[in-house]
Amino acid sequence: MAMHAMHRRRFLRWGARVTGVAAAGLFVSASGCSSSNNNVVKIVSSLPRTGSAQGQTDTIVNGIRMAMEEYNNELFGLKLVHQDMDDATAAQGQWDAGKEADNAREALADPNVMVYIGPYNSGAAKVSMPILNEAGLLQISPAATWPGLTKKVPGDDKSGEPDIYRKSGKITFCRVCPNDFVQGPLSALFAKEKGYKSVYILDDKELYGAGIARLFKQKCEELGITVLGHESIVATQKNFKTVIAAIRDKKPDLLYFGGTSQSGGPQIAIDMKGEGLKCPLMVPDGCYEKAFIDGAGVDTFKEITCYATIGGLDPKELTGAGAEFVRRYKEKFNKDPEAYAVYGYEAAKVFLEAAKAVGTKDREAIREAVLKTKNFDKGALGKWSFDPDGDTTLRVLTISRIVNGTFQPEKSISE
Amino acid sequence: MSLGRMWVLLLFVALAVYPFLPLAEANRGEQFTILFIYAILALGLNVVMGYAGLLHLGIAAFFGIGAYTVGILTVPFLPFQQSFLVAALAAVVVSAAVGIAVTAPILRLRGDYFALVTLGLGLITLYAIRNLDAITEGTKGMNPIEAGPLPGIPDTVDMSAWRLRPDWSMRWYKYPYLYFLSLGTLAVVMLLLRNLEASRLGRAWVALREDELASACMGLNPARLKLAAVALGAGLAGLAGAFYAMALRTTGNPQAYDFTLSIIMVCCVILGGLGNRSGVLLGTFILMGFDRIITNILDNELQALQQRLNLGFGGQAYTKVSGWKLMIFGTVLILMMRFRPEGLLPEARHQRELHPEVAEAQGEAAAKIEAGETIRDK
Amino acid sequence: MFELLAIHPAASEFGQFLILGLVLGSLYALIAIGYTMVYGIIELINFAHGDLFMLGSFLALGIASGLGVLTAEAGVAWIVLTIGLMLVATPLFCATLNVTIDRFIYRPLRKSPKLTVIVSAIGVSFIFMNIGLFWRGATPVKFPDLIADTNLIDGTGLRFTWKDAMVVGITVPTMIGLTVLVKFTTLGKAMRATAQNPHAAQLMGIHVNRVIAATFAIGGALAGIASVVYGLYIKSVDYQMGFQNGLYAFTAAVLGGVGNIPGAVLGGLVIGVVGELGKAYLGAKWSEALIFGILIIILLFRPTGLLGARTREKV
Known part of the structure; x- marks a missing residue:
């Protein structure tokens, strides 16, 4: 037993040393950072x-x-x-x-x-x-x-x-x-102009994605576009085949996804192709990036028509x-x-x-x-200008179509 | 034991003095606060794993329940609007109650089956938080959480005479008030657990962990003992969650309470020394301190260096220290398990069980002699 | 039967979800076997198994990009060659990696308590994930879309594509082959003996460490095959996919009775079907909760899983 006690003491001393070093490290680092220069x-x-x-x-x-x-x-x-x-x-x-x-x-x-x-x-x-x-x-x-x-x-x-x-x-x-007061409603307006009669809405349940999906939905209902359904996906599931298969049977004219390319956007496009849902896909500015096209694959958009919207103008314009x-x-x-x-x-x-x-x-x-x-x-x-709330007075929406792996601006709408 | 108590005491004193030091920074102090909170969580997990010997892979769920209880009870847009004290107490009670309610039916499961089910329960809890938008705001996080300490007491108290440093804030939930509060709570939890270990219940847990059958034959009730451990562990996790929501001033995204956190907490406990409070404290400070503080500092330094040398920026994951985090964690865990499985500060009984390997790993002449003695002892 | 389903839209819809669930489930089953075999023999929850699967899919992706076969336009011969190469190289790579890990990390811990080995496995899983992160970055990567989405049962109201056929066509023979191996070969017999009692097996002249290495090799190879199938089927891979799929597969293994190979297959199929039906009828957001809810309920009534032996834990 004595031996165990000895062993133990050595560990404790060792532990104390480790803590000492760690604590000293943190303290020093704390002081090191405060000495930033004022110039x-x-x-x-x-x-x-x-x-x-x-x-x-x-x-x-x-x-x-x-x-x-x-x-x-x-x-x-x-x-x-x-x-x-x-x-x-x-x-x-x-x-x-x-x-x-x-x-x-x-x-x-x-x-x-x-x-x-x-x-x-x-x-x-x-x-x-x-x-x-x-x-x-x-x-x-x-x-x-x-x-x-x-x-x-x-x-x-x-x-x-x-x-x-x-x-x-x-x-x-x-x-x-x-902000999305511009993007959500104007996207719906574009859908109306295109003559879509019914739409199915998916969102990623995040503040941004679910928010814009709701604004889009409200405007669709105002404009008389039938909303066939509105559902949240779980981005970590990485596979939306069943969700898309269920939508396929409802035969919407347009699928809208409120979300980003981090929260499942590309996979939705992939699964639309895989499950044979042929209607166009519309995504907001969270997907308006190269990562979205790369993630879904350029060839996917040969079969799936995809519109992406962004507030303001596309760099090309x-x-x-x-x-x-x-x-x-x-x-x-x-x-x-x-x-x-x-x-x-x-x-x-x-x-x-x-x-x-x-x-x-x-x-x-x-x-x-x-x-x-x-x-x-x-x-x-x-x-x-900035309005009194700190929002920009710029209120334009650009809708682009993905063609050959790039966003091709198709139309710009302002309110 | 005296030395063991000494360094913990010294650490607490040093941390208590820290905000008064000239080198102290509010920003760093707020990061320390988060470490104290994680330490409370790890101590809670240690009650379940170290004392009662149950592998639990869903402790983060109780952390989340605690945070969301505080969120629901204090945010301005819900009708409750309780003070933080009330909300934190409720968080403890709710977490403990949920812990008992979900664990009681699954106690008959053994070993790995139990572990998997706790993992599953953790996931179910997370999805419940995520999907019950009406009360939890889904993935948006509940904020702002800025409840006062007690009903009726204003949350800004004029203490201008006492404010020793310009970076100290007026609002109690900010630095350094919350810092002292969580440090104090951590100290109280440590003391409480120390007394508990020596109590009847603590000794019963030891007996249970060592040999369930024998302890049952001696008249202990294993089911009740396990439930008590889960209730206490979940309660502590809930308390930690309450503080976490307060420190962040939002519950954050439910993703912050997922399986990853549970696993990292298991690693903290095992790295420090399963069953040893001081060890768990040390393990948490090292692992979470590395995760939350050191990598940030190193990354900032690295970035400043890159800018000075005009090396470009942003870059790939491997150009940042944070990109190597999992690699470092993994290597540390593997090396620890190979050479020091009992943790940095081993708990006495646990270490004895693992002693032969330890002696071998020491690789010293003295250790060889000791190992020889061990064999003779047997 | 298909005509019958086509009569009623709800029935046809149900059939569709069932197909999707079974296809995905057979994929989970393939991964789950790797878990269950390792568990059966050394009682280790191999947390790194899912991440091994992830690394496998990255290698398969590397093969496709190396050969430049990235779309279906490459021609049938090239596609067959590419997939063939993937199906040889990836299992080989995963098996080698798994055996190496066992040799250098798990084997020295053979006599340590279970928890020690599990924590090592978590460590290996972290390292694998970090390697995956460096290899392909944090962004999901498109896996080449090499197999046509043509519907094979057009006109029935259902959809069963070449991709679905590929999954079934690869997983089912693999599982049959494995069953034959475990049931009828000397190695299989040695594995079963070791699983039952390693000490007794050793006394009987079985080289236990070699048997364990073989188990890791087979489990790794299955993860490799699964990773190719997954890439071709889901068409997108990323460094975190090992965690999610590993979790499902691990759950499948436990559901079926961990250590039991037919149990793992059954568990995989149950989880696939339950998960997909849950997504369809309860909403995607509840499907995980449903899977784990069902797991817990089943374990409450059968504490050792659906097909697990009712043994008492050794005390």
Whole structure:
């Protein structure tokens, strides 16, 4: 027994040493980070950088950096730095609430951070918005489109949106992309124009996907398009054959999927082909990315007609400064920008212009200046303003068809 | 034992002092808070696995139940709007009750069958949370969770005179109030478990784990003992969940409470030392600290370095430390199981069972002699 | 029979879901056999089995891209060659990997408590997933669509395509072959003996470690075959698919009575059918809950699974 005791003591000593080292490591690392220098101004972005949204977020980050380079990476005579934070985990393959909250707090803790660009997903915005709002840090999302983040959604008396995100009474969140009040209804309008009489709706049950599916459905009912059914899928099931087979028997003119290419979009197209559901598929901007086409396979869209919608314009349709942006982007990175690259660029640009006018490292003054932006035309999207809720006045929807592995803009509708 | 108690005590003191130190950062402190919460969860799992000897693969479900109970009872858009204290107590009670209700019928299952069913129950719970939109908001997460500590007490108390550092917040659920609260709760849980281990119930669990048949013959009721362990474990997991929702100020996506978390918690417990509270604490701090804090710091440093050297960015998974996380976890687990299966800080009885391998793994002359003695002891 | 189903739309719909469930179920069964054989012989829940399956599908995908056979337009000869090569190389690769893992990671732990080995298996599973992540990234990858979606029973109101036929055509002979192997060969006899009592088997002159290695090889090969079939059938693979499918297969193994090969097949089919019928009639969001609900209910009445022997645990 004595021997066991001895053994045990040695382990304990060892354990104590390990803990000591670990704890010391954490403490030191904590101090190491606080010693950041004050001669920089920081833009942070929090986007899903792991997982299939990466293709899209890569180009958003490229857009941000292109805007920064136009200012020679300098602001107020200080060095302008971009910190690229990831709000996704490999384990989930998409955004994670804990990670997004961590990012928001990390941004707040650094006094050099003047703007938080992101997130990409509306569900993630729900997490970071209240945190950033209380501390009064400006947040510009290039891609989160759920309307409830900025406006009260008609018929929603329960959630308390958007006031629950604005505890401080100030508005800190704005977005440069049109919200789903534009996208959902206008998609339905397009379906009507195409002469579809009946539609079946699927969604991924996320804030964004289910939200846009509901807005689409409401408008369809108004327009007299028969909604044959509305169902949620489970993205992790990775196989929707049965769901599609059941829809096939209902013979809809159109299948609408509210979701992203991370939450099952490509697999739905694959299974439509496999199960012989021949009607067209319509997807929102969460699928408006190359990852969607690659995931489903180019040849799948030879048999399945697929319309994808996006707020604003497709990069191919941009004119003037926008076309110039696309040209420079191609020159610099040797590939076409994804649809949201221009919104990354625009978000950084609107911040930089306002901050330049303010001229000092003052979070509050910069926030006010950005939200007051009116008739902004220094970016790539043409002339637009922020409305009182922080939404863009740009209210256009582009509908593209997937042809030969690319999005071919077919029509642009505005309200 | 004295040394064992010493380092834990020192660790707690160090953590309690941390927010006052000049090098402290609110951001880091908030990350520590999450670690304390995971430690409570791991201690809960340790009651089920380490004390009662049941392999449980669904502990995250109770964590989720706790978080969602707090969510339902406190969010502004539902009629309940209780204080955090009430909600946290309810979270403990609900989790424990669910634990008893779902475990009682399956107690007759043995070993791996039991483990699989707990896994299944975890998944069912997750889908229930996901699909019952009317009360849980489905996948959207319930927020904001910003309940005050007690009914009637305002949640911002003017303590400007006491605020020693500018980064301390006024709202109680923020740093460092929640930090101290969860650290304190963790300390209380540790003390409670220490007393429990020495109590009649704790000794009965040991007997049960070592030999169920013999303990039943001695007049113990195995079913009741197992249920007590599951109830306590689930209750602690629920408590941890309550704090988690509070710290995040949202329940997050239900995906945060899935099988992956259950498995990682099992790893924390085994890495630290199955059955040993201090070991479990250590295991959780190391594994979750690596997962939630160290990888972030390393990734940021790496990114800064890449920018300085103009190496491009974003890149593939293998250019980031977080991309190697599973690889590192896996390797650590395999090496631990090969060379130190009893964990970093082994529980005495468990270690004795595994002793021969330990002596071999030590590879020291002394160990060889000791091993020889073990054989003679037998 | 098909004409009969065509009469009533609800019946034809049910038949369709049944077909989908059985096809998917036979795929689960193939993976489940790997679980159940390993469990039967060393009582290890091999958490890494699903991820082995995932790596197999990545290799199959690599073969297709290597040969440049990515669409059905490549021509029948090339497609047959590609699939043939996949069906040889992938099982070989998975079997080798599985045996190597057993040799270096599980074998040194043969005398350790069960939990130690299970945790090692979890570790292996993490490493496999990370390799998959590096290999093909976090994005789901399109698997070449090589087999036609032509309906073989057109006009009946049902759909049974070449793909479905391929799944059945590969899985059923594989399972028959395996049964023959276990029942009638010397190796099979040695495996059964080892499963029953390793010590006694060793005393009888059976080289236990070699038998265990053979079990891992066969289980791995089956996972390899399943991974090719899965890729061709579902047409999209990603590094996390091992977890989900592994879970179903593991559940199938337990449902049938873990350690029991016909039980694993039965369990796989039950889970396939229950899952798909659940998706169709209860909604996709409840199908997992339904699968596990049924598993729990069955285990409550038959604590050792549908076909499991009613043995008492050794005390």
